Amino acid sequence: MSRRTRDALVGYALLVPSAVIFVWFFFYPLVRLFVMGLHQQNRTGTAERYVGWSRFGDVLTGEQFTEGLRISATYVLYTVPLGLVLGVLLAVAANRRLKGIKVFQTIFSSTIASSVAVASVVFFVLLNPQIGYFSSVKFFSLSDPDTALRGVALSSVWQNLGLTFVIVLAGLQAIPDEVDEAATLDGYGPVRRFFRVTLPLISPTLMFLAVVLVIFALQAFAQADILTQGGPVGATETLVFKIFRSQQPIDQGTGSIMALGLFGITLLVSLAQFLLLERRVHYGN
Amino acid sequence: MGTELFQPTWKKVAWYAVLTALAVVILFPVYMTFVRAISQPRAYVLAGQPPWPVHPEWDAFSRAFSLGDLGRKFLVSAVVTTVIVAAQLTTSTLAAYAFTFLQFPFRRLLFYVFMATLMLPIEVTLIPNVQTIRSLDWLNSYPGLVAPFLATAFGTFLLRQGFRGIPRDLLDASQLDGFGHLAFLRRVAIPVTRPVVASFAVIAFLSAWNQYTWPRAVVTEGRWETVQIGLKTVTATTAEQNNLGFAAALVVALPILVLLIVLQRQIVRGLTAGAVKG
Amino acid sequence: MSEVAFDGVTKRFGEVTAVDQLTLDIADGEFMVLLGPSGCGKTTALRMIAGLETVTEGTLRIGDRVVNDVEAKDRDIAMVFQSYALYPHMTVARNIESPLVARRFHVDADAPPRKLTAAERSERVDQAARSLGLTDLMGRKPAALSGGQRQRVALARAIVARPSAFLMDEPLSNLDAKLRAQTRIELVELHERLATTFVYVTHDQVEAMTMADRIAVLNEGRLQQVGPPQAVYERPHNLFVARFIGSPPMNTVPGTVVRTDTGVAVQLGGQRIDLDPVAHEPLADGTEVVIGVRPEHLAVDPDGQVKAQVRAVEWLGHERLVVCDLAEHHITVRQSSGAEPVAPGDVLALTADPAHVHLFDPNTTERLN
Ligand SMILES: Nc1ncnc2c1ncn2[C@@H]1O[C@H](COP(=O)(O)OP(=O)(O)OP(=O)(O)O)[C@@H](O)[C@H]1O
Ligand SMILES: [Mg+2]
Numbered sequence: 001m002s003r004r005t006r007d008a009l010v011g012y013a014l015l016v017p018s019a020v021i022f023v024w025f026f027f028y029p030l031v032r033l034f035v036m037g038l039h040q041q042n043r044t045g046t047a048e049r050y051v052g053w054s055r056f057g058d059v060l061t062g063e064q065f066t067e068g069l070r071i072s073a074t075y076v077l078y079t080v081p082l083g084l085v086l087g088v089l090l091a092v093a094a095n096r097r098l099k100g101i102k103v104f105q106t107i108f109s110s111t112i113a114s115s116v117a118v119a120s121v122v123f124f125v126l127l128n129p130q131i132g133y134f135s136s137v138k139f140f141s142l143s144d145p146d147t148a149l150r151g152v153a154l155s156s157v158w159q160n161l162g163l164t165f166v167i168v169l170a171g172l173q174a175i176p177d178e179v180d181e182a183a184t185l186d187g188y189g190p191v192r193r194f195f196r197v198t199l200p201l202i203s204p205t206l207m208f209l210a211v212v213l214v215i216f217a218l219q220a221f222a223q224a225d226i227l228t229q230g231g232p233v234g235a236t237e238t239l240v241f242k243i244f245r246s247q248q249p250i251d252q253g254t255g256s257i258m259a260l261g262l263f264g265i266t267l268l269v270s271l272a273q274f275l276l277l278e279r280r281v282h283y284g285n
Numbered sequence: 286m287g288t289e290l291f292q293p294t295w296k297k298v299a300w301y302a303v304l305t306a307l308a309v310v311i312l313f314p315v316y317m318t319f320v321r322a323i324s325q326p327r328a329y330v331l332a333g334q335p336p337w338p339v340h341p342e343w344d345a346f347s348r349a350f351s352l353g354d355l356g357r358k359f360l361v362s363a364v365v366t367t368v369i370v371a372a373q374l375t376t377s378t379l380a381a382y383a384f385t386f387l388q389f390p391f392r393r394l395l396f397y398v399f400m401a402t403l404m405l406p407i408e409v410t411l412i413p414n415v416q417t418i419r420s421l422d423w424l425n426s427y428p429g430l431v432a433p434f435l436a437t438a439f440g441t442f443l444l445r446q447g448f449r450g451i452p453r454d455l456l457d458a459s460q461l462d463g464f465g466h467l468a469f470l471r472r473v474a475i476p477v478t479r480p481v482v483a484s485f486a487v488i489a490f491l492s493a494w495n496q497y498t499w500p501r502a503v504v505t506e507g508r509w510e511t512v513q514i515g516l517k518t519v520t521a522t523t524a525e526q527n528n529l530g531f532a533a534a535l536v537v538a539l540p541i542l543v544l545l546i547v548l549q550r551q552i553v554r555g556l557t558a559g560a561v562k563g
Numbered sequence: 564m565s566e567v568a569f570d571g572v573t574k575r576f577g578e579v580t581a582v583d584q585l586t587l588d589i590a591d592g593e594f595m596v597l598l599g600p601s602g603c604g605k606t607t608a609l610r611m612i613a614g615l616e617t618v619t620e621g622t623l624r625i626g627d628r629v630v631n632d633v634e635a636k637d638r639d640i641a642m643v644f645q646s647y648a649l650y651p652h653m654t655v656a657r658n659i660e661s662p663l664v665a666r667r668f669h670v671d672a673d674a675p676p677r678k679l680t681a682a683e684r685s686e687r688v689d690q691a692a693r694s695l696g697l698t699d700l701m702g703r704k705p706a707a708l709s710g711g712q713r714q715r716v717a718l719a720r721a722i723v724a725r726p727s728a729f730l731m732d733e734p735l736s737n738l739d740a741k742l743r744a745q746t747r748i749e750l751v752e753l754h755e756r757l758a759t760t761f762v763y764v765t766h767d768q769v770e771a772m773t774m775a776d777r778i779a780v781l782n783e784g785r786l787q788q789v790g791p792p793q794a795v796y797e798r799p800h801n802l803f804v805a806r807f808i809g810s811p812p813m814n815t816v817p818g819t820v821v822r823t824d825t826g827v828a829v830q831l832g833g834q835r836i837d838l839d840p841v842a843h844e845p846l847a848d849g850t851e852v853v854i855g856v857r858p859e860h861l862a863v864d865p866d867g868q869v870k871a872q873v874r875a876v877e878w879l880g881h882e883r884l885v886v887c888d889l890a891e892h893h894i895t896v897r898q899s900s901g902a903e904p905v906a907p908g909d910v911l912a913l914t915a916d917p918a919h920v921h922l923f924d925p926n927t928t929e930r931l932n
Contacts, residue, residue: 008388008389011387093304107312109545110545117497117516121318126314178645182642196661201650263409
């Protein structure tokens with residue numbers, strides 16, 4: 001056997017373990033989503049009938065999906081811009097030579113240690129309508145359908161703060177000192193330097209981070225599951241929350257189509273990220 | 286960091302004040318959780334829920350273990366996390382090696398197919414995957430908890446980045462020395478890229494330990510709950526006992542916090558991989 | 564336009580003293596080169612002028628103003644960094660323009676300084692770009708430029724605000740040899756045209772020799788000697804300068820002063836070199852010295868006093884370096900390629916040009932003659 005053939009065989013063999021998992025739990029289920037979307041099962045899952053593509057249109061324009069999408073989109077709006085601004089604020093504050101700055105940097109990144117579930121419990125302590133320390137604050141009250149999503153979002157912002165901080169800080173530290181110094185010699189004060197030099201230079205990092213945070217927000221489930229159980233009156237039922245609840249045979253068709261809708265949105269966001277990454281190539285030197 | 290010049294003392298003091306204020310805001314939620322965890326629940330409510338402990342009961346942490354069966358949940362989480370991390374390291378290393386050092390037809394295409402799985406979060410494939418697990422009778426079992434996570438394209442990507450830094454000459458030299466691919470992988474590729482491997486391991490650990498949606502979907506019995514799912518039950522407990530749940534939340538975050546402090550550099554490198562050039 | 568004066572300036576980074584008691588006056592319009600080996604504190608000295616490092620001790624003046632506590636942006640100084648430090652996200656035009664954006668300038672006679680209008684800025688940018696041949700590159704970003712072009716953009720950005728002094732930190736070190744030689748000449752021309760103070764840091768003595776009005780030689784944070792290139796070369800104040808300047812370096816061999824009825828000489832092992840008796844009048848018999856002679860001031864001469872055995876011959880095309888053993892030291896003799904060939908093992912008789920013999924105190928390393 002030639003070395004080329006042998007290399008090829010070894011190559012495929014090394015891919016097999018990953019490929020098995022990917023086919024089994026990624027690509028096959030993707031096909032299944034379409035199949036399940038095209039069929040309607042009975043209550044016990046013992047029989048199903050073909051309902052056709054028309055249901056895709058019905059579900060994707062239907063009350064349940066659009067409402068879930070609206071809630072998830074609002075959730076993105078609540079969490080992403082605020083998270084980015086706070087992350088930049090923390091990173092700029094902690095990016096300086098001071099004694100003990102490492103301690104602050106560790107504290108600012110500490111929420112990385114918190115899972116979604118832990119963050120949700122922590123905010124349960126703060127926001128729960130019965131026992132929460134801040135339960136009387138109307139602006140993000142969990143008992144009011146108009147504001148509950150804000151409270152849930154707050155726990156996400158807090159939980160992601162560590163990650164955002166760490167990534168922005170790394171972005172700031174990747175700016176060569178000399179570029180910062182050149183800006184000082186060009187007569188820029190701190191504010192102008194931030195907007196004219198620092199911000200443009202970390203903008204690729206912020207774009208990346210924005211995409212990551214959007215995807216996190218679109219996947220939000222545990223926060224609502226723990227803090228509000230989707231309530232009050234469904235005000236915090238995110239898209240994933242609705243998908244999660246569609247596991248009974250009779251709901252699976254609808255749930256599958258909603259999952260495909262989520263997939264489409266994730267794809268769009270990722271595509272945006274890819275285009276932005278392409279553009280970023282022009283920045284380096 | 287060109288901004289530290291000409292910092293008069295008052296400016297430094299001002300920065301410390303700002304930094305401290307920010308630190309307090311970030312830590313306050315954890316502090317309040319701690320306060321509630323150690324306070325006697327009824328006394329705390331009667332005292333008007335102040336921002337300090339009331340009738341502290343330090344055994345809350347140990348009682349959380351016995352009452353909430355936290356020990357069992359830790360065990361489940363530990364097994365699940367260990368298996369996932371070990372499996373991901375193995376499958377990703379093998380695949381990354383193939384994509385970096387071996388030539389075979391459709392290599393590029395297969396790489397893109399692998400990467401495409403990053404577009405398919407478990408939230409999207411949840412319904413059919415749960416069905417798969419159910420049909421295998423793997424609900425409430427270790428295989429059910431770990432199966433979809435035994436491989437990850439993120440690891441393949443990250444390790445391939447690391448392997449690409451190894452000069453091809455090294456592979457050729459080692460083949461002249463009579464070593465095969467696996468020997469090269471073990472003797473050269475992995476040792477040389479150890480920082481990347483370490484970063485990936487840490488990230489894999491973090492995401493496996495912190496999982497929520499999947500275990501919530503494939504576990505219906507308390508015995509098979511991971512620690513994260515166990516936390517959900519907190520919110521359902523009575524006001525008399527919820528302090529134990531809060532204690533549990535702190536205990537669950539603790540291993541990761543320790544890891545974060547000890548392995549800060551690896552974690553930061555892993556998290557920022559892809560975000561920042563260079 | 565300003566002079567720059569260090570007066571007993573020290574800079575410490577914790578335990579490390581990067582610049583030690585530096586006193587140096589740089590005249591208005593002068594091209595001053597700070598020269599020294601790696602880590603001697605050149606960059607630190609330059610960055611103190613720029614205001615990018617604080618002064619630990621002493622005073623630093625620019626013009627009439629003590630600038631120890633003046634912020635960098637208020638010093639009216641431009642700097643060309645070794646890495647050029649161009650803004651990667653801005654076009655060439657915007658890079659060059661950047662020093663004009665935030666500052667106020669004296670434009671109208673008798674009026675307070677003001678910000679420039681967009682038209683005034685673009686006029687100045689065009690002018691600076693034209694003078695450095697960048698007009699065709701204005702729309703590009705730094706990543707799309709060659710090393711030499713980036714270097715020019717950095718220069719254009721430095722001159723556009725017409726600062727009172729230019730600071731340059733090894734600005735040629737990222738260029739290839741040919742471009743470096745060409746840019747040296749252009750920098751000298753630029754200096755003549757602008758008639759402004761230049762402070763230029765390098766560890767390359769060719770750059771220092773060819774461009775400087777005066778050279779300041781630094782070692783381990785301390786000033787060793789200041790003077791015009793020729794003076795530093797011909798009369799080094801101490802052994803460090805003697806060995807650092809010149810390539811190949813000056814031959815230095817320890818010996819003892821011997822006074823006889825006929826004159827003064829230095830005894831090297833078994834050999835002797837006569838010195839000019841008038842010039843070396845004050846030297847007492849028995850004084851320990853280090854004698855220094857540059858390779859080009861040694862000549863093969865049948866009547867030569869000193870005998871040395873050839874170890875190796877390096878042929879460089881236009882000239883030849885002959886390395887010999889002398890009193891357990893290696894010495895180098897520089898010869899034109901046309902001289903009579905020598906081979907390893909030959910014993911040469913050498914003479915030293917008496918006008919170019921340097922003597923140093925082996926303990927203080929200071930010059931004696
Ligand atoms: N920010 C700093 N912190 C601590 N030490 C420093 C710092 N900057 C410079 N030094 C030290 O000060 C000394 C002088 O450094 P400097 O950069 O001025 O040298 P240099 O002459 O420019 O050398 P080179 O030719 O290598 O650039 C060195 O020992 C250096 O390690
Ligand atoms: Mg330097």
